[in-house]
Amino acid sequence: QVQLVESGGGLVQPGGSLRLSCVASALTFSRYAMSWYRQAPGKARELVATITNTGDMTNYVDSVKGRFTISRDNAKKMGYLQMNSLKPEDTAVYYCNLNSGYPPVYWGQGTQVTVSS
Numbered sequence: 001q002v003q004l005v006e007s008g009g010g011l012v013q014p015g016g017s018l019r020l021s022c023v024a025s026a027l028t029f030s031r032y033a034m035s036w037y038r039q040a041p042g043k044a045r046e047l048v049a050t051i052t053n054t055g056d057m058t059n060y061v062d063s064v065k066g067r068f069t070i071s072r073d074n075a076k077k078m079g080y081l082q083m084n085s086l087k088p089e090d091t092a093v094y095y096c097n098l099n100s101g102y103p104p105v106y107w108g109q110g111t112q113v114t115v116s117s
Helices: none
Strands: 003-007 010-012 018-025 033-039 046-051 058-060 068-073 078-083 092-099 111-115
Touching: 003 092, 018 033, 018 092, 018 111, 033 068, 033 078, 046 068, 046 078, 058 068
Parallel strands: 010 111
Antiparallel strands: 003 018, 018 078, 033 046, 033 092, 046 058, 068 078, 092 111
């Protein structure tokens, strides 16, 4: 059974940093592009960052460019989202997503990030 498990969320002050992790099991991790999405209360889920299956290309939503870094370790079947200079508007549940271009697409259960003083 495929599982994605996120961790690393929490409460942080504005300007602080967090590192989210996503560990996958029961699939060939290196076949999948990985993305991080987030969903704030009352808002639609938003694509935050994507990394190709080999890790050679990344893409970010404009609001996090220069502050967030997505990365992956295929040997460990893990993905990461380093978040620096956090702002209150970054508060959301963050989800890990794996997509090979073919169904199914896999989602984690989410991890809460709260940026507040």
